[in-house]
Amino acid sequence: MVSVLRVDWHSIFAGCLELALLAGVLFYITRVLLAYFENKTHVRPRFDRRDPARSAERLAVWLGVKALSAVVRVLAPVFEMLSEASADVGDWFLNFRHPETH
Numbered sequence: 001m002v003s004v005l006r007v008d009w010h011s012i013f014a015g016c017l018e019l020a021l022l023a024g025v026l027f028y029i030t031r032v033l034l035a036y037f038e039n040k041t042h043v044r045p046r047f048d049r050r051d052p053a054r055s056a057e058r059l060a061v062w063l064g065v066k067a068l069s070a071v072v073r074v075l076a077p078v079f080e081m082l083s084e085a086s087a088d089v090g091d092w093f094l095n096f097r098h099p100e101t102h
Helices: 009-037 052-095
Strands: none
Touching: 009 052
Protein backbone atom coordinates (compact mmCIF):
# COMPACT_ATOMS: atom_id res chain seq x y z
CA MET A 1 0.00 0.00 0.00
CA VAL A 2 1.50 3.20 -1.16
CA SER A 3 -0.09 6.34 0.16
CA VAL A 4 0.10 9.37 -2.04
CA LEU A 5 0.75 12.72 -0.44
CA ARG A 6 -1.29 15.42 -2.10
CA VAL A 7 -0.01 18.95 -1.89
CA ASP A 8 -2.54 21.72 -2.20
CA TRP A 9 -0.36 24.42 -3.73
CA HIS A 10 -3.20 26.94 -3.76
CA SER A 11 -3.60 26.73 0.04
CA ILE A 12 0.15 26.96 0.59
CA PHE A 13 0.42 30.00 -1.67
CA ALA A 14 -2.63 31.66 -0.05
CA GLY A 15 -1.18 31.05 3.42
CA CYS A 16 2.16 32.55 2.45
CA LEU A 17 0.41 35.52 0.88
CA GLU A 18 -1.62 36.09 4.05
CA LEU A 19 1.53 35.95 6.18
CA ALA A 20 3.28 38.43 3.90
CA LEU A 21 0.28 40.77 4.04
CA LEU A 22 0.16 40.52 7.84
CA ALA A 23 3.89 41.26 8.07
CA GLY A 24 3.45 44.29 5.79
CA VAL A 25 0.58 45.64 7.89
CA LEU A 26 2.56 45.17 11.11
CA PHE A 27 5.57 46.91 9.55
CA TYR A 28 3.37 49.83 8.41
CA ILE A 29 1.73 50.17 11.85
CA THR A 30 5.16 50.17 13.48
CA ARG A 31 6.39 52.90 11.11
CA VAL A 32 3.31 55.03 11.80
CA LEU A 33 3.61 54.64 15.59
CA LEU A 34 7.32 55.48 15.52
CA ALA A 35 6.66 58.57 13.41
CA TYR A 36 3.77 59.60 15.68
CA PHE A 37 5.82 59.33 18.88
CA GLU A 38 8.87 61.17 17.48
CA ASN A 39 7.07 64.44 18.32
CA LYS A 40 8.37 66.17 15.22
CA THR A 41 6.24 68.54 13.24
CA HIS A 42 4.28 66.37 10.87
CA VAL A 43 4.49 68.39 7.69
CA ARG A 44 3.15 66.82 4.50
CA PRO A 45 6.07 65.30 2.62
CA ARG A 46 6.93 66.49 -0.86
CA PHE A 47 6.65 64.12 -3.79
CA ASP A 48 9.98 63.52 -5.50
CA ARG A 49 9.59 62.32 -9.09
CA ARG A 50 13.09 60.84 -9.07
CA ASP A 51 12.20 58.55 -6.14
CA PRO A 52 8.48 57.78 -6.35
CA ALA A 53 8.56 54.67 -4.15
CA ARG A 54 10.13 56.45 -1.18
CA SER A 55 7.85 59.44 -1.71
CA ALA A 56 4.81 57.17 -1.69
CA GLU A 57 6.10 55.48 1.47
CA ARG A 58 6.54 58.84 3.24
CA LEU A 59 3.09 59.94 2.12
CA ALA A 60 1.51 56.70 3.39
CA VAL A 61 3.22 57.05 6.77
CA TRP A 62 2.19 60.72 6.97
CA LEU A 63 -1.43 59.77 6.22
CA GLY A 64 -1.28 57.08 8.91
CA VAL A 65 0.07 59.58 11.43
CA LYS A 66 -2.71 62.04 10.56
CA ALA A 67 -5.34 59.31 10.94
CA LEU A 68 -3.88 58.16 14.27
CA SER A 69 -3.77 61.76 15.48
CA ALA A 70 -7.46 62.21 14.62
CA VAL A 71 -8.41 58.99 16.40
CA VAL A 72 -6.47 60.04 19.51
CA ARG A 73 -8.17 63.46 19.51
CA VAL A 74 -11.60 61.83 19.30
CA LEU A 75 -10.96 59.07 21.85
CA ALA A 76 -9.20 61.18 24.52
CA PRO A 77 -12.43 62.82 25.78
CA VAL A 78 -14.20 59.45 25.72
CA PHE A 79 -11.51 57.86 27.90
CA GLU A 80 -11.60 60.86 30.24
CA MET A 81 -15.38 60.51 30.60
CA LEU A 82 -15.07 56.77 31.25
CA SER A 83 -12.38 57.41 33.86
CA GLU A 84 -14.61 59.90 35.69
CA ALA A 85 -17.54 57.49 35.53
CA SER A 86 -15.37 54.70 36.92
CA ALA A 87 -14.31 56.92 39.82
CA ASP A 88 -17.96 57.80 40.52
CA VAL A 89 -18.94 54.13 40.54
CA GLY A 90 -16.07 53.39 42.93
CA ASP A 91 -17.16 56.19 45.28
CA TRP A 92 -20.75 54.98 45.16
CA PHE A 93 -19.67 51.43 45.94
CA LEU A 94 -17.52 52.51 48.88
CA ASN A 95 -20.27 54.74 50.32
CA PHE A 96 -23.05 52.15 50.14
CA ARG A 97 -21.29 49.02 51.29
CA HIS A 98 -22.08 47.45 54.63
CA PRO A 99 -19.77 48.39 57.50
CA GLU A 100 -19.23 44.70 58.23
CA THR A 101 -17.37 44.15 54.94
CA HIS A 102 -14.22 46.05 55.92
